[in-house]
Amino acid sequence: MRTLRVRIALLFAIVAALLAMGPLVLWSSGRADSIRTDFEVGLIEDMEELQRTWISDNRYDYEFPAWIVNSNDGWAEPLGQLGLEPPLVTWARDVGEFPEFRSYSQDNEGYEGYVNPLSNGQSFVVVHWVGDRDADLSALTRRTWLSGLGIVAVSLGLGWLVAGLALGPTRRLLDDQQGFLADAAHEMRTPLAVITASSSQALNRERSSEEYVRSLSEIRSAAERASTGVNELLDLVRFDSGQAIPRLAPLRLDLLAEEVAASIRPEESTVSAEPSAPVVVNADMALVRQALDNIVRNAVRRADNVELTSRVDGRMGVVEVADDGPGFDPDLLPRLFDRYQRGDRRGEVGIGLAIVKAIVEANGGDVKAANREPAPGAVVTVSIPLVGG
Numbered sequence: 001m002r003t004l005r006v007r008i009a010l011l012f013a014i015v016a017a018l019l020a021m022g023p024l025v026l027w028s029s030g031r032a033d034s035i036r037t038d039f040e041v042g043l044i045e046d047m048e049e050l051q052r053t054w055i056s057d058n059r060y061d062y063e064f065p066a067w068i069v070n071s072n073d074g075w076a077e078p079l080g081q082l083g084l085e086p087p088l089v090t091w092a093r094d095v096g097e098f099p100e101f102r103s104y105s106q107d108n109e110g111y112e113g114y115v116n117p118l119s120n121g122q123s124f125v126v127v128h129w130v131g132d133r134d135a136d137l138s139a140l141t142r143r144t145w146l147s148g149l150g151i152v153a154v155s156l157g158l159g160w161l162v163a164g165l166a167l168g169p170t171r172r173l174l175d176d177q178q179g180f181l182a183d184a185a186h187e188m189r190t191p192l193a194v195i196t197a198s199s200s201q202a203l204n205r206e207r208s209s210e211e212y213v214r215s216l217s218e219i220r221s222a223a224e225r226a227s228t229g230v231n232e233l234l235d236l237v238r239f240d241s242g243q244a245i246p247r248l249a250p251l252r253l254d255l256l257a258e259e260v261a262a263s264i265r266p267e268e269s270t271v272s273a274e275p276s277a278p279v280v281v282n283a284d285m286a287l288v289r290q291a292l293d294n295i296v297r298n299a300v301r302r303a304d305n306v307e308l309t310s311r312v313d314g315r316m317g318v319v320e321v322a323d324d325g326p327g328f329d330p331d332l333l334p335r336l337f338d339r340y341q342r343g344d345r346r347g348e349v350g351i352g353l354a355i356v357k358a359i360v361e362a363n364g365g366d367v368k369a370a371n372r373e374p375a376p377g378a379v380v381t382v383s384i385p386l387v388g389g
Helices: 002-057 088-094 131-204 209-241 253-263 285-300 352-362
Strands: 066-070 075-078 100-106 109-117 122-129 249-252 270-274 280-283 305-313 316-323 366-371 378-385
Touching (some): 002 066, 002 122, 109 131, 131 209, 249 285, 253 270, 253 280, 253 316, 280 285, 285 305, 285 316, 285 352, 285 378, 352 378
Antiparallel strands (some): 066 075, 109 122, 249 280, 305 316, 316 378, 366 378
16 A cells, blocks of 8 residues: 555656646746847847947947947957957958857857948947846746755645545544454354364263264354355345345335344344334335344344334324333444444454345435433444335
């Protein structure tokens, strides 16, 4: 699971980083173009000032490096700041009919010039130092890289969180399954151990008929317990796979409750069903009977008296199974019908009530559990839609 989480986090980070990098690269590229454009606009503005004022005033005191160049005679006359020695005549000779930008280096410093051809081989030239522009571009590059690294780091963090959230249900399911397998192995081991011990004892030496009957009874009881566990597992698989499709038909829920109460005769508990007015629901008799049977058998493991009560509640037929046992752990009540969840340590592997929920919901109903107050005990309420309800 940890390896899978790492892979999901990396995949999420890569996808998120690629999606976020696109706008970042576009912004950075646009910003770099803007810096270069602003620099070139500055050269053009100086050229416009030079042309406008020199032609009218013949000025020689410009605050920026400027020249008038004659490529035919090979001379250049400075009009502004001195100290720079660009290849002015070469630029003037190479320029075409339209203004052009040119670059050169002097004393390990970069410069860019703007050449504007006039007539008779003459041109105006202005030059700017590119240090500030290049510094802005370098700073932009650093910000872009730092932003990119930040995006990658944030994407990894979000990917780790998203992977954790995505794998949370799977992790919980695996934890539940591991707990279930441990409980199932324990539950199956006990009846198998009884079968092995009883059969070995019976075969160890010749015994009386009564002893053989007692051993066979123990074997049968253990086998029934193992069979019940296997059947519950198969039932849960059927519901999970959608194979258990209820066959809905009118059903006397009150009579079914009485039948279930009469069919369960535990040695140390009493199960009864209170007679009631007819409660006719639309449900699958076999499945609802199985659900009520699971609830009652779960109750008799904990209580001395279990009572079933049927009634009509609005558009629902209701059966309540109440007992006088210790009740459910309040902390477990919200998860009582989750699979592999025990009501207490007297329960089986924890799928009986999960099957009850699956059956009742498949019949369009609802099931709830609560503790009786103020008297001790628990009550499980099954609600199923009435015929025509």
